[in-house]
Amino acid sequence: MAKPLNIALIGTGFMGRTHSNAYRKVRNFFNVPYDPVLKVVCARDAAKTKAFADTWGYESTESDWRKVIERKDVDVIDICTPNNLHAEIAIAAAEAGKMILCEKPLSMDGPQGLKMVEAVEKAGVPNMVWYNYRRVPAVTLAKKLIAEGKLGRIFHYRAKFLQDWTINPELPQGGNGLWRLDASVSGSGVTGDLLAHCIDTAIWLNGDMDEVCAMTETFVKERKHTETGQVQKVSIDDASAFLARFDNGSLATFESTRYARGHKALYTFEINGEHASIFWDLHDLHRLQYFDYRDASETRGWKSIHITDGDHPYMSHWWVPGLQIGYEHTFVHQVADFLEAVGKGEKAQPDFREAYRTQLILDAVLKSAADHNWQKVEHVKPA
Amino acid sequence: MAKPLNIALIGTGFMGRTHSNAYRKVRNFFNVPYDPVLKVVCARDAAKTKAFADTWGYESTESDWRKVIERKDVDVIDICTPNNLHAEIAIAAAEAGKMILCEKPLSMDGPQGLKMVEAVEKAGVPNMVWYNYRRVPAVTLAKKLIAEGKLGRIFHYRAKFLQDWTINPELPQGGNGLWRLDASVSGSGVTGDLLAHCIDTAIWLNGDMDEVCAMTETFVKERKHTETGQVQKVSIDDASAFLARFDNGSLATFESTRYARGHKALYTFEINGEHASIFWDLHDLHRLQYFDYRDASETRGWKSIHITDGDHPYMSHWWVPGLQIGYEHTFVHQVADFLEAVGKGEKAQPDFREAYRTQLILDAVLKSAADHNWQKVEHVKPA
Amino acid sequence: MAKPLNIALIGTGFMGRTHSNAYRKVRNFFNVPYDPVLKVVCARDAAKTKAFADTWGYESTESDWRKVIERKDVDVIDICTPNNLHAEIAIAAAEAGKMILCEKPLSMDGPQGLKMVEAVEKAGVPNMVWYNYRRVPAVTLAKKLIAEGKLGRIFHYRAKFLQDWTINPELPQGGNGLWRLDASVSGSGVTGDLLAHCIDTAIWLNGDMDEVCAMTETFVKERKHTETGQVQKVSIDDASAFLARFDNGSLATFESTRYARGHKALYTFEINGEHASIFWDLHDLHRLQYFDYRDASETRGWKSIHITDGDHPYMSHWWVPGLQIGYEHTFVHQVADFLEAVGKGEKAQPDFREAYRTQLILDAVLKSAADHNWQKVEHVKPA
Amino acid sequence: MAKPLNIALIGTGFMGRTHSNAYRKVRNFFNVPYDPVLKVVCARDAAKTKAFADTWGYESTESDWRKVIERKDVDVIDICTPNNLHAEIAIAAAEAGKMILCEKPLSMDGPQGLKMVEAVEKAGVPNMVWYNYRRVPAVTLAKKLIAEGKLGRIFHYRAKFLQDWTINPELPQGGNGLWRLDASVSGSGVTGDLLAHCIDTAIWLNGDMDEVCAMTETFVKERKHTETGQVQKVSIDDASAFLARFDNGSLATFESTRYARGHKALYTFEINGEHASIFWDLHDLHRLQYFDYRDASETRGWKSIHITDGDHPYMSHWWVPGLQIGYEHTFVHQVADFLEAVGKGEKAQPDFREAYRTQLILDAVLKSAADHNWQKVEHVKPA
Structure with a gap:
């Protein structure tokens, strides 16, 4: 019970x-x-x-x-x-x-x-x-495939998180959902809001980063603040992109913005390994794209895997093959894993220490953008 | 309250x-x-x-x-x-x-x-x-676009519901979920199980059918029955396809099967009108494909509409743009509409009379397949 | 030389x-x-x-x-x-x-x-x-895969050829390219023009048909004739669809029309076999979609094969992997095969006798539509 | 004549x-x-x-x-x-x-x-x-749409050119097509081979770049040389990525590699403007993806434009709508434009001076990678 x-x-x-x-x-x-x-x-x-x-x-x-x-x-x-x-x-x-x-x-x-x-x-x-997003079944499957060595040595990692909801300069900064436009409350703009997700997934799938070089931009420089009623300087980054080298030798590009027309919440990542590649896209989160070079050459191609089968992560708990789940289910999975871990006296990931790794990378990204140079990433020591 | x-x-x-x-x-x-x-x-x-x-x-x-x-x-x-x-x-x-x-x-x-x-x-x-499926937001939007006359005169309707879960001849018929393979319990095979969905959507979107011509097939003729333990004749149709003419003069093809490798629950429909066309696919149920000939010719094309915005049917109740819902939400919508209708003393559709229309078409389809000829569809009189 | x-x-x-x-x-x-x-x-x-x-x-x-x-x-x-x-x-x-x-x-x-x-x-x-279209490399590869038994027993075949260029009722019938709208010159409408292609591919890939049941429609009943200058009855079929059973027991649907908004020349076919399925689409003719159930279940999915590699049919003659060819190349391939066959004293397919098979099916389709019933297909005897 | x-x-x-x-x-x-x-x-x-x-x-x-x-x-x-x-x-x-x-x-x-x-x-x-690639009809159309102001202010440009043909370490460097792996002959690796294409398109579509920050990598450090027969150090870059700021204030990411499994010649670019966005992909070069925020909100979405109509650039010279051309046609277009320009005494673009702009950016990219810092891009003076 x-x-x-x-x-x-x-x-x-x-x-x-x-x-x-x-x-x-x-x-x-x-x-x-x-x-x-x-x-x-x-x-x-x-x-x-x-x-x-x-x-x-x-x-x-x-x-x-x-x-x-x-x-x-x-x-x-x-x-x-x-x-x-x-x-x-x-x-x-x-x-x-x-x-x-x-x-x-x-x-x-x-x-x-x-x-x-x-x-x-x-x-x-x-x-x-x-x-x-670690608990999107497609992303969890990606983790499993990588852990099994299906990709071999990793050469490239690329991630993007693109939105378009702040292009209108009339949009204010400040209260309610709009605290995300006020750096005194949010810490940063898309770097902490969107790239944080990309980085968490990346270090989970591909390990630590060694160094980064970033640029950020604030396209709309001033907005009315909902609390003061004044037009004030916008303190957040509207867009943030960086190059990175991972400890495993792979090269990466990361980008996020709220100024990409046509993309509401387009979080995508692609990983290119020696043997195989993986691509995932939040806009069709129930699919995983997978290319395996070891397939027969004549019929080799990118597979669009509809992640709704009983042998896909988490999916035996839901409906029947072919019937997709959505965004909200990732939180259900995370609660389930947390309760399971507590029951066993284990840690549910990402715990604070794991999430702290992402903070250090975010710090390096923001410092790199401010200083206009490459920054080494401080590594988290085990507890 | x-x-x-x-x-x-x-x-x-x-x-x-x-x-x-x-x-x-x-x-x-x-x-x-x-x-x-x-x-x-x-x-x-x-x-x-x-x-x-x-x-x-x-x-x-x-x-x-x-x-x-x-x-x-x-x-x-x-x-x-x-x-x-x-x-x-x-x-x-x-x-x-x-x-x-x-x-x-x-x-x-x-x-x-x-x-x-x-x-x-x-x-x-x-x-x-x-x-x-009427309450998939993309399908509800299709209904709205048609009702607004966006498509103009309808020329073609085509629907498919393809699955692949009964290809293995070792799969038994009978108990639990497998009653769907026993016509004495299910009434028919894919005709009543899958085509019923296609027909319900079709008459909602495109009105009554005038006549149909069908063929059915049972690919695996005998299966073990879970209740008798005996190998028995399979009584259902494994596949069912039909041609139809709608009352509005449009032509249609319908097809369902459980023998289409690669398709777990591929319910699709496409409607071609004088001005515009619509395509929808259950495997990506949060998208609607829409082509409007009245768009500027140079950039005319099929639009992939990601049905996650606040002004899409039902979607203001869920999350934020870009974040998709799934299969189960269609039932939530249906309950919401039913409760709303009961509260107002209105009918929630499809009621029994509306669903009876689908039964008459299913009867015509099965009789057409049995008699190897075209069958007129009996029309339901208003209550 | x-x-x-x-x-x-x-x-x-x-x-x-x-x-x-x-x-x-x-x-x-x-x-x-x-x-x-x-x-x-x-x-x-x-x-x-x-x-x-x-x-x-x-x-x-x-x-x-x-x-x-x-x-x-x-x-x-x-x-x-x-x-x-x-x-x-x-x-x-x-x-x-x-x-x-x-x-x-x-x-x-x-x-x-x-x-x-x-x-x-x-x-x-x-x-x-x-x-x-037999010489589209993707289609030729489909033939090869079927011939090798990759699909196993065939259950379903479905083909469509959809266009939208005659929706405008002001378009005349008659001279030049418009002879296709005059049955006294063309023989029939989309049946002979478009379904002929679908049928030729189908009998090549899937063998003879046993019987068909068709419906045709002429949506625009009268058009001005370019030669007489008079508004005259339109003699062709604007749309044509039929059900078919192949000799091998598979079921098929075929459809063609010039009233499908959004489709300029959308010839598609899909074949569902016991083990694998194939889909092809003229609008992206350099791709073949392939699903193989025997792939590892976890990463099973439809493969999008970019038919540009040296080991794909005809492709070693063209450029380098990744660089696509187009429509016109199919004719180059057909000439190459013809010249090669003449050189060897062999027959290049489809020869007249092979193409005559398609005529007999077209006849059965048109008679079925006219008589409103199923028609057996006459089989061609070997030369 | x-x-x-x-x-x-x-x-x-x-x-x-x-x-x-x-x-x-x-x-x-x-x-x-x-x-x-x-x-x-x-x-x-x-x-x-x-x-x-x-x-x-x-x-x-x-x-x-x-x-x-x-x-x-x-x-x-x-x-x-x-x-x-x-x-x-x-x-x-x-x-x-x-x-x-x-x-x-x-x-x-x-x-x-x-x-x-x-x-x-x-x-x-x-x-x-x-x-x-400027003469791919879809790319030429992109240029036209941008020139007409359809996109408005540009916020983002991103381009990739991904291949996978040199992953095998047994592949030698040197003679014939393999001179591309010998920097003494090629100048650089993917930077000059692939990024050069991306940069040429980018400056044509989006103007000059102000500064860049790059990283390059050589994954396979030694290969046998076909001319010496010796295993020698590999002198080229296998992968090259850079951040850039354009003169117009937009931010960009560029990446190329020959180590991206699954991509044979995946040249893609995407441009995000205030009003609209454009995406193109060499693997389906006959399509242009276009999103226009000014479309009616309910049916707004990415349009897949099949670039085969008579009013698309160059296409009236080829076949009929729906029938695609391929890679080789871009060279035909370039010759046609060159001959036309010579006939009129005009310059055909890109001429040497225009192509020299790309060389200066390539120099900045390579120097940035070597020096591990941002580099300003030298601008070409008009002739």
Whole structure:
């Protein structure tokens, strides 16, 4: 029998919805050792928080996250706030002995991330960061194929995360979802928002990076701020691209932007190995493109694998072959893996230490762009 | 505030899962006037039914569907049994004054379907058939574009539903999911299972059919039956194709099979109109292909529309642009529309009468294949 | 050393150009035993014929095809006239002992085709019909894969040839390229023009057909005729679709139309076998889609084969891997194969007898549509 | 009437074939003012040169390019030699007053390229470099759409040229086609071979670059040399990637490699503008992908434009809509444009000065990779 595990959600934005959905669904599809109980949801606006609780079935609400952490009936703190609050909440939660699930990116920068890592490791609490794309079944299959050596030596890695939602210069910066345009709250622009995803996947699939060289750009220099009502300088990067060399000798290009017309959330990666290549695309996340040079030459080609079969990662839990799942399922998978890991006393990846690796690369990228030169990437030491 | 609406689910197979998921999710995403309460689930195997109830949160279980219908605390009977039980349950439920949701196809044949239509209309109970593909956002958009006249006069309609899961002659017929290979339980093979979907969509998008000419084939003639343990003649059609003329003068080809290697659930349709054409494919259900001849000639082409924007049907209820939903969401949409319609005292489509139209076409298709000639399609009279 | 082979081209339309190009190019890419010499081109309009001769380098012109056949310095008669002239010219050419290359379809109908077969076989002259799509490298590879048994038992064949160029009712019927809209000249509409291609490929890949059931439609009933200047009844079929059963037990659907918006020349076929499936599309003719169920299940999928490698049919003669050829090359391949066959004293396929098989199927299709019933297909006896 | 223009081809490799084919075909499809006469072909191996002349119809052969330049009966020198011979031949040809067509890249480096520019400009002879991809109809259409302002302000440019033919370490460097692996002959590896194409297209479509930062890699460090028989250090770059900023403020990533499994000649570019985006791919060169944000939102999407209509660039000269052309046609277009320009006394682009711009960017890329830093790009002054 699954034991109850009491969840406190802090933040009621987009991610608050995806996590709530995951908690509610996980036991319908996965036989996990814990039953997530939606104990409390916390956000500043009381009326909105109440409405959110009604929609998702949270038992209670709070408006001060400190009170949530003090509650004895809470096992897990799930942090879905803007980035500038992650560290303070996480460290307090760790000190209170709570398990912690934190939205990505882990922190505003590397040094802050390190404090968070130290806090959870000192407290010995289970912790995980919501880099959900590792749990797209196609991406998980890519990891498996690489781990099995199907690709052989890796020569190239290329990743992009392209959006187009901030091209309009009339779009303001500031409140609600638009905190992503205010670097004092978000830490950076597309670098921390989008490239963080690309980097997390990349280090998982291809190992550490040795050095990077980046450029960033802010195409719209000033926007009205929703809180001050003033036209203010835009502090984030609208676009960010970098070259990288991995420790394994492979070369990489990374790029993200919110100025690529026609792409709403086009996260793609391609990996070229000695024997085989892999391509994946978030816009058709239920497919994996795979080319294997060892296939018979006459009929060799890129295979479009429809990742809906029972022997594909996670898919035996869902429907029948041919019927695709979508974006939200990645969070269900992540909750399932977390609960499974907690049940076994294991770590669910990416934990804070793993996510801290991404912060160090983000720091190197931003410093490279600022200093207009190549930067070595600091490597994370094992715990 | 949403009023509770007590659901009784009869059947715990694949469709039992999709419906249960829909009931559980609908209020997290849609502001509907009723709150579906999972009151009771009913199936013959008591242990399995109990496990299903635990997984999905049903309050109680039954093993005799007649007892379910007698219960005063049940508002809605949801029929997910094999096809041969639909009529008896639905008629009894209608007589008991219950709302009825019935899996497709409505009935074993047209005459049986007519009795079901008469029963629900006499009882005056809300009723609907689970032709879920109407609620794929891309398909709903296709309906809207046609209704707006974007395509102009329709010349051609072509639909296919291709699978490949019964090619292995060692696969038995009979129990569990394999009742679909036993015509005494299913009514027919791919005709009623797959073409029924194609036909429901077609009459919704393109109106009634005038005449059809069909051929069917059973490629594997004998299979072991799971209940008798004997090798028995296979009674279903493995493949079924037909030509059709619609009342609007357009020509059509329809085809379904379970012997098309490489296609797990490839339901596609294409409509060619005077001005524009539409193509849709279940394997990438979040896309709609659209060609408009009135576009500037130099850059005219098929558009691949990623159906994830807020102004696409149903999509404002889900995530953000670029993030796709999947198969299961079609059932959530159907429940949302049903609850909305009940709240307004309107009919949710397709109701039994609408689904009966599909039965008459299926009858004509099967008779055409048997008699080796063209068959006129009987038209359903308005209620 | 290649021996000169004197070519006489009759007809200067679209096909006159494709053939002339093929004769001019073949020896630059293929080491064939004959050197096609562009001896004479013949058409009714002297000025146009002269201009054509200048463009393509023909040594002389004629306006009466009978004179061409009488010429001693002509080895090959290449018939590119409208369909209603094929038989008379071919029979006269055969009697004069000329080799004959005839555009498709072979004849206006089966009986006329039989006379042509008898004439060339009696004369013992090399003969071939320009069903050029057999020589698309991807299609040739499909033939090879089937012949090797890669697909196993065939269950399904489906072909379409969709165009959209006659939707405008203001388009006249009659002269020049528009003779295709006048059945007294063309024999039929899309049936003979487009389905003929689909049928030729099908019988080559999948063998004879046993029976067919067809429907045809003329969407625009009247058009102005360019020769009479009058609005006249349209005599051709605008659309034609049929069901078929092949001798090998497989089921088929065929369809062609000139009323499918968005498709300029979309000839596609798909074949589903026990082990593997193949799909091809004229709009991307340099690709073949191939699915093999015997691939490892985890990475099984449709392969998009870019048919540009040296070990793909014909491709070692062209450029380097990755660089595609186009439509016109199919004619070069056909000329190369013809010259090679003549050199060896073999038959180049499809010869008149092979093309006559297609005529018999076309006859059955048209009779089925007219009689509104299934029709058996008459089989061609070996020579 | 077209005037004869006597062509001397120097070099009989892959490019010798594409050029010869272009000269032979151009007048069959384009009404140009000159008639290219295949006067002489020159290469070191007399037997091979003779065979080449026979295949393509050259009137004579030479083995010393200096003699070719001395010939009075030659109007045009077409240079298809390895890169290290371009400058010497071109300068001599200019001094002899010949028109010059030179294969790309123009030169071994920028300074050498400048000498070539000065030579042809001093001599006042028509000159052009074979950057053939400008004449892919889809690419020409992209240029037109950009020039018309359809994209608005450009934010991003990204280009890749990926191949996989040198992964095998047993492949030698040196003779014949393998001179591309010997930097003393080729100047560089993929930078000059592949990125040169990407850069030529980019500066044509998007203007000058301001600065670049590059990395290069040689994955296979030693290979047997075909001329010495010794295993020698590999002197070329196997892979090369760079970041760039254009003068117009747009950001770019460029990458090329011969180590990308699954890609034979995957040259792609994408341009993201304020209003619209464009994508093109050499593997399907007859298509252009186009997204226009100003389309109606509900049906907005990427259009796949099949570039085969009469109103697409160059296409009215070929076949009928739907029928694709291929790689070789780009050379025919380039010859047609060159002859047209000569007839009008205009410059055909890219001329030597334009191609010199690409050399300066290549120099900056190679220096950036060597120095591990950003490099400003020297701008070419107008003639």
